[in-house]
Amino acid sequence: MSVEAKETVMGNKNEFEPLIVAFCCNWCSYAGADLAGTSRLSYPANVKIIRVPCSCRVNANFVLRAFQRGADGVVIAGCHPGDCHYSTGNYYTRRRFSLLTNFLEYVGIEQERFKVDWISAAEGNKFATVMNDVLEKVHRLGPNRKLRDARWKR
């Protein structure tokens, strides 16, 4: 992002409505998000959740596509290590996305825009906290312009 571009973004900070795409595993994190709902914990409407069977179902492709199509941040949430419904799925998630984090940084996407975290079905609180936290950081960074597909209008 050029300096000028950044300044305009900062200037229009109030108008910036970030979009966060969250991939949640069906067994822990999606249930955690449900619990956040049941407990009426609030997090901004900018977070949109996609349900996947396991965090290891998330292909790096999906993350890149989200950034390409205009997401300003991406979260992948799975069960805590050792608690995976499929016993070892989230270990793969952890390895795959530690690589992807480095790659994203290499192509210029700030680290704070991408987060992999473990949220259990009992952690509605944590779900809201993580989402608020990511959103706050993304808000500070402004819109994501890297990797963005120019033909795709949001």
Place this chain on the structure above:
Amino acid sequence: MQRIGVFVCWCGTNIAGTVNIEKVIAAAGEMPGVVYAKDYQYMCSAVGQNLVKNTIKEQKLDRVVIASCSPRMHEATFRKTAKVAGLNPYLVEVANIREHCSWIHKNKEEATKKAIALTRAAVAKVALNTALIAGEIGVESRALVIGGGIAGIQTALDIAEAGYEVDIIEKSPSIGGKMAQIDKTFPTLDCSACILTPKMVDVSTHPNINIYTYSELENVKGYVGNFEVTMNQRARSVNMEKCIGCGICTDKCPSKKAKSEFEEGLRNRSAIYTPFPQAIPNVPVIDREACIKFKTGKCGLCETVCPAGAIEFSQEDTKITKKYGAIVVAIGYDIIALDKFGEYAYTNHQDVITSLEFERLTNAAGPTGGKLVRPSDHKKPKKVVFVQCVGSRDKTERGKTYCSKICCMYTAKHAMLIRDKYPDIETYVFYIDVRTPGKNFDEFHRRAVEEYGVNYIKGMVGKIFPDGEKLQVHGVDALTGDTIKIDADMVVLAAATKAKEDAEDLGRKLSISTDTNNFFTEAHPKLKPVETHCAGIYLAGACQGPKDIPETVAQASGAAAKAIGLLSKDKLVNNPCISEVDEKICSGCLACTKICPYDAITSKVITFNDHGKITKRVVAQVNKALCQGCGGCTVACRPGAIDIKGFTNKQILAEVDALCR
């Protein structure tokens, strides 16, 4: 062109309160492929379901999106509805606009926008859904019950009575569990052994029940209906078939210094022992750490005196592998160690005991023959102080945050039993709150206070220390603010209950989850109290949370009913959302086989026609019965040949695109 129907639920005001339903309907009507959009107050009700059913038929819908609560709640409901209407159940998608939208957001405009986005994602996904047909798997009609306490016993009896084979696996040498140690049970004060031991006998004589005592679960493979369990039966050193249970060996054994686990260490036992006289099976076991023969090689007295020739020093651990259709976990609870509670002087004074030790002291079959005496000098106490909530409702590191639930009642029971037998002994109970919800529970507590004159003091004990022959108990009466000093002869601590040490490890083996306190988590706190998130595995008793006996028995019967429901089926419907290999694209690298946690992917050789030349090559192959549908393989696949039905790459990308619009 596709004919997608969108149904938006109000959920009373739960959704309609923050989401403008009309706007969602209008927006949905314009989404690609949508031919019909309709709202209703309660879509999950019979009327709502009929609306969906009839509309599918009338409008000839080929795909359906329900914008309502979480799919974890009602996805199954609406799939059934679709099926009744003649639509493949997997052509239904749920947009979660309640838990993930209306309950989270307060701003109506924002919430409406989000609800539209979520509905759009679901529409984009459903457009790519394909009809899926669930496969069938067989069910092994045998159940495994882990734990032989009252929960395990009740579960096993119920399942066996329904006509199915049950195996009980118990870690200790006998079944019976904590209830066998207890003297009397609240609120009826009937003797625990009198109601438990007949059930133990029933279990041991039931033709459908097998008991594996002194055994531990080693590993579990498989899935609902087809678990393959390996257990390790530890060497008993006594032949179960030959032993007649005469008990001569235990009398003659010269090594008598081991602490009896059953008597909570209040009495010693021999190296060859049965935990208690009514043990089932009534076959002793040699504690190899205490046995002189195993330590020095010299002794073997039991072998000489045994009239049946049942002693076998050379016995080794045996591994047993069996198949089961259902598993019930009933491993029970423990009480916390009190070494970190220095102020109560439990570790350095014999007359400060736990409630479980007190049970043994008042038990007619216990170390004192039921006579209440101080463990230190065997004198009758004059004042007994009970301290409740030792480690329960304690937010510090050393305690547990939860209420142990049973302590208020058993403390009232203990104090009442003392006053009944020895009216001259004074009893004092220190408590934070008295919690007695339960049938006839509060009446019981009132009786302890009003009829038996037990002194209840609201407040906590700060310090207990020996003072000559006495124990000084210093506490505060929270109602008056007075400091209270009692020169007691005996103190009984109601130590907090906790999950078994090995609960977490067992949970991992069974892939069921535990909560922060290591109690197993049920599938739903209200509506699925005995199921776990792993199909075919159920919970009974205090391993799920502190429970008294009536509740434990009720849950055990509940778990048994669930297990019977499963075992009574010849075939189970498989989850069809599993991996599938496109053989045309598969390069045969087999990277997927290494990732699969279920070993569900193998290789096979296919022949194909390559421009007139018949060639052979290796491709991956998914075993439909083993695949659980995690999708790990899809990411590992370099050419992108494996996809997972119901969550295909295209479907998820379509959702991403729809949300990013």
